[in-house]
Amino acid sequence: MSFFRFLLLILFLSTHQTLSRSSPDSASLIRSVCKSTPYPDVCFDSLKLSISININVNVVLQSLQFAINEGVKLLPFLSNTDGNIIEKQKGTIQDCNELHQITLSSLKKSLSRLTTTSSSSSSNKLADAGAFLSAAVTNKNTCLEGLESASGPLKPLLVDTITTAYKHVSNSLSLLSASSSKEKDKSKHHKTTNKGMDLPKWLSGKDRKIFRNDYEDDNDDYDYDYNTLTVANDGSGNFTTITDAINFAPNNSVDRVLIYIKQGLYEENVEIPSYKTNIVLLGEGSDITTISGNRSVIDGWTTFRSATVAVSGEGFLARDIGFHNIAGPEKHQAVALRVNADLAAVYRCAISGYQDTLYVHSFRQFYRECDIYGTIDYIFGNAAVVFQGCNIISRMPMPSQFTVIAAQSRDSPDQQTGISFQNCSILATDDLRDRSSFVTNSTSIPAVKSYLGRPWRTYSRTVFMESYIDNLIDPMGWIHWSSKDEGLESLYYGEYGNIGPGSRVEGRVSWPGYHVMDYNEATNFTVTEFIAGEEWLDSTSFPYDDWV
Helix, strand or coil: CCCHHHHHHHHHHHCCCCCCCHHHHHHHHHHHCCCCCCCCHHHHHHHHHCCCCCHHHHHHHHHHHHHHHHHHHHHHHCCCCCCCCCCCCEEEHHHHHHHHHHHHHHHHHHHHHHCCCCCHHHHHHHHHHHHHHHHHHHHHHHHHHHHCCCCCCCCCHHHHHHHHHHHHHHHHHHHHHHHHHHHHHCCCCEEEECCCCCCCCCCHHHHHHHHHHHHHHCCCCCCCCCCCEEEECCCCCCCCHHHHHHHHHHCCCCCCCEEECCEEEEEEEHHHHHHHEEEEEEEECCCCCCCCCCCCCCEEECHHHHHCEEEEECCCCCCCCCCEEEECCCCCCCCCCEEEECCCCCCEEEEEEEEEEECCCCCCCEECCCCCECCCECCCCCCCEECCCCCCCCCCCCCCCCEEHHHHHCCCCCCCEEEEEEEEEEECCCCHEEEEEECCCCCCCCCCCCCCCCCCCCCCCEEEEECCCCCCCCCEECCCCCCCCCCCCCCCCECCECCCCCCCCCCCCCCCCCCCHHHHHHHHHCCHHHHHHCCCCHHCCCCCCEEC
16 A cells, blocks of 8 residues: 555544543434434434534534534545546546535535524525535535546545545435424415516616616617626627636625626636636627537546536526537537536526536526527436526437436435426427427337436436426336336426426326326425525526416
């Protein structure tokens, strides 16, 4: 064993020293609390110094602090691989590093949120902490997925260390989930918010005019104030690339940073890191302000790193922009837009690719009146996300392939994540529609089947509500991830109030986890109930509906 690996092993073992013993009564109570967590023994080891556990949140705080300590100890493993990890895909270790930094931030924010004396209700604080911890567990899964293709002498130890450290995160989420179930307010709120709402205070007068769309009604040339950054590839703005504008924007801004992108094709890969918060990208139209890239897994990138536009900064907004990955179907996973940022909203944008077009990776997200194109699993990830009034458009896949809209990757019942489509249109491009198994009668041209979704992980959760479903969708509606029947009892797939020739539920799958939802079930996936939308969407000026 090399000296470097020996040091890492010592560090790893040192994190699992035996702690001082608790009293017998305390130990018994802690074991009772821990028995429902994913890793009871790990939970007990982290909590057995607790003396007072009169309310569950005290246990959560203790577990969170232990998870933070273990997370900090993981940092040297990720930052000092020194050639001991051989990457098959570009960005593997970079992904793990960035995601773990976000995890540490999420753990600390969870702890802070639960101990703050703010006026927010207990249920809101628990919901926020749940979103942060759900994202942290997702970060681990994404890192390990990237490491699957890596090699090198350090890989086994690194994988084991990551897996062990994140057991404390999973336990914290489980303990928090138990607390949330006791605190949750059962009342339902039904309201409709539209374009007549008041605009947020952070917008200047000229910026308010932009968001109200008045610039389409006159030909004024606006003299943007100094708080607005302008990008124009013809040289008429402050910057010629979006990346330069992002780099110039202040770090960790508590105010919105408006980046106005003039019409044009911007061929660049844009990254908005976690310390670039509250960035607003505003284009002139999704068909004339476009960002294009062509990274793909086949060309050596991780799926996570393949994104044309990658967003990790909280509070991200985008409007009237096209996000495209033009790698093509033969390049397999090739992401156009990836969002792993909390409280992110996208309005009137086009997002196009083929396989894995839109990576709704984690946290809470909202998409309104967007056009989203793809072939296989083209809306995928483990965010808590609502799509409203969007056109979801399946494209012609490669020969012998079928199309699938959603591949949701929830892997724990404690994660408050999933994909909710409401008042959307499920459509096909003309060439795919002509090849739909419900249109073609030709024996010489094989029909192409299409599905609403398939379970990427065991607790996958996706619903379609009050949407138009065209006849491209197979009567089964949904399809297995593989030939195995894993997750068919634990997943949650639902349909409610849909219309159109592909919406008939009589021939749907008979899986235990499939539901023809009633009204009460459907309300769980609305903006307020699912993504706490009324707490933050009002500040965006984007319209949303909060009812079914």
